Amino acid sequence: MLMTMIIIIFLISMILILLVNLISKKSFSDREKNSPFECGFDPKNSARLPFSLQFFLIAIIFLIFDVEITLLLPLILSLKLSNIMNFTMISMFFILLLLIGLFHEWNQGALNWIY
Numbered sequence: 001m002l003m004t005m006i007i008i009i010f011l012i013s014m015i016l017i018l019l020v021n022l023i024s025k026k027s028f029s030d031r032e033k034n035s036p037f038e039c040g041f042d043p044k045n046s047a048r049l050p051f052s053l054q055f056f057l058i059a060i061i062f063l064i065f066d067v068e069i070t071l072l073l074p075l076i077l078s079l080k081l082s083n084i085m086n087f088t089m090i091s092m093f094f095i096l097l098l099l100i101g102l103f104h105e106w107n108q109g110a111l112n113w114i115y
Contacts, residue, residue: 057110068098 072094079087105111 061105061110064101065098068094068101 075087075091075094078090082090
């Protein structure tokens with residue numbers, strides 16, 4: 001009995017999905033929508049064009065700081081296991097390390113967007 005109900009519900013949902021797909025408004029396709037998006041570059045040209053190193057550098061900086069932020073999240077859970085003084089020292093050390101990295105990147109000019 002339960003198996004037949006599951007099959008009936010499955011068939012009804014499949015029929016409804018097909019009906020909605022047939023009735024729904026179709027999007028108009030044009031050249032721009034059908035062409036692949038390649039990070040702002042024209043995919044019809046050669047792939048060996050010079051690439052701005054600034055895009056790569058910003059992506060790497062984002063990944064570094066993003067990973068460090070994910071390392072900060074478990075630090076909150078360590079508050080239960082340690083006393084407040086140890087937690088404060090570890091947190092301040094980690095945030096200081098992040099700020100030193102940010103200051104270094106700023107001094108190196110990696111955060112200045114140059115065209």
